[in-house]
Amino acid sequence: MDEDVTWDDLINLPIDPPLKRDICLKCRRPIAVCYCKYLPSERLNPLCKIVLLQHPAEEKRCLHTATILSLSLKKEKCVVFTGKKFPQNRHTELPDILNSPNTLLLYPSLHAVDVQDLPKVDETSNFYYTLVIIDGTWAQAKTIYNKSTALHSLKQVKLSKRQGSEYIIRTQPTEGCLSTLETAAEALSILENKPFLKTDLLKPLAALCDYQISHGAVIHESKELRLKNHTYPKLIGKRLKKLLEKTCVEETDLNEIVQSHNEKYEKTKLFPMRSTFIT
Ligand SMILES: [Zn+2]
Numbered sequence: 001m002d003e004d005v006t007w008d009d010l011i012n013l014p015i016d017p018p019l020k021r022d023i024c025l026k027c028r029r030p031i032a033v034c035y036c037k038y039l040p041s042e043r044l045n046p047l048c049k050i051v052l053l054q055h056p057a058e059e060k061r062c063l064h065t066a067t068i069l070s071l072s073l074k075k076e077k078c079v080v081f082t083g084k085k086f087p088q089n090r091h092t093e094l095p096d097i098l099n100s101p102n103t104l105l106l107y108p109s110l111h112a113v114d115v116q117d118l119p120k121v122d123e124t125s126n127f128y129y130t131l132v133i134i135d136g137t138w139a140q141a142k143t144i145y146n147k148s149t150a151l152h153s154l155k156q157v158k159l160s161k162r163q164g165s166e167y168i169i170r171t172q173p174t175e176g177c178l179s180t181l182e183t184a185a186e187a188l189s190i191l192e193n194k195p196f197l198k199t200d201l202l203k204p205l206a207a208l209c210d211y212q213i214s215h216g217a218v219i220h221e222s223k224e225l226r227l228k229n230h231t232y233p234k235l236i237g238k239r240l241k242k243l244l245e246k247t248c249v250e251e252t253d254l255n256e257i258v259q260s261h262n263e264k265y266e267k268t269k270l271f272p273m274r275s276t277f278i279t
Contacts, residue, residue: 035204048129055136065181085147103130105154112158
């Protein structure tokens with residue numbers, strides 16, 4: 001037996017087990033729900049750069065909008081760092097990014113500036129923004145922010161044009177909540193004054209939602225809307241109430257709504273069953 005040949009055979013063995021045949025190798029979704037044909041034919045090259053600080057659990061979600069973002073933008077325009085705290089030793093490029101004066105953190109705190117009010121950038125600008133977005137659920141994003149003191153000194157920005165999410169398959173906590181992809185798309189199109197950035201980036205998401213709806217998925221109204229329509233199927237606990245207080249579009253009658261919802265729930269317990277969420 002020729003030892004060299006055997007050795008060559010061994011090194012050529014794939015390290016990972018082969019992927020199932022019906023999974024798209026690009027978006028890693030089942031072929032039936034692959035969105036790749038809706039991605040931009042050429043990766044988009046905005047002037048600004050997106051940096052995602054991704055919670056490890058987010059990466060595993062089936063319908064993970066950050067993947068659409070990174071497949072749609074040129075590689076150097078969308079950089080992902082994973083962790084529950086930032087920066088860590090392994091995030092070698094991150095400290096420089098966080099120390100740059102043109103780095104913005106998209107985080108809707110009280111003193112965050114509206115993206116709309118920032119100086120716009122174009123091809124003649126001598127500066128471009130780096131937009132840092134925390135990719136996770138609201139609760140995860142808040143914990144990451146609190147643990148990552150390096151983020152506290154960044155200029156904080158928010159999107160105030162609060163349209164409901166088009167990403168209707170995953171339940172958003174409130175009407176103004178957007179997915180990571182929608183947040184990035186909206187911010188980029190405003191900062192560069194290029195509406196096509198938003199439309200091109202959101203095409204795969206729209207296609208995916210259309211597909212899922214036509215195949216029987218429930219349109220997931222936000223919890224805020226379901227509360228107002230009296231269709232939220234559970235008692236409102238302290239955590240959800242706090243979250244709603246922070247992010248509700250109209251905060252004025254929230255206490256009243258929550259109180260009457262919980263009273264009604266206790267009395268009747270006749271709320272509809274929670275639908276199965278597709279995430
Ligand atoms: Zn695909």
